[in-house]
Amino acid sequence: MELIADGLLVAGALGAVFYCFVLARRLARFNDLENGVGGAVAVLSGQVNDLTKTLKRAQATASESSASLESLTERAEGVAKRLELLVASMHDLPDPQHPPAPEQEAQPVFTRRTGTK
16 A cells, blocks of 8 residues: 555656646746747837837927927917008008099089079
């Protein structure tokens, strides 16, 4: 009976060794930097760094664009005010399509009186 128990114990130990060997190989493939998850993590880490740099550049460009747009908007508002003044002053000018009629000299009006009193 002891021999059978020792045999089963050795068989269990060999099974555990085989199982650990298989797990070790799977873990090595899992952490492989070229094909496994380790490689994917390394690639994703590089992409995160690139995206961070790109985001910082985009934020800087957006800030510059915002400042430029603000300056242009202020200039446009000033020009709009000047145009409003020019348009308002144009109402005082005569219409070029319908020039004003030249003023005629007032001619005396003659009335004839008949001889009746």
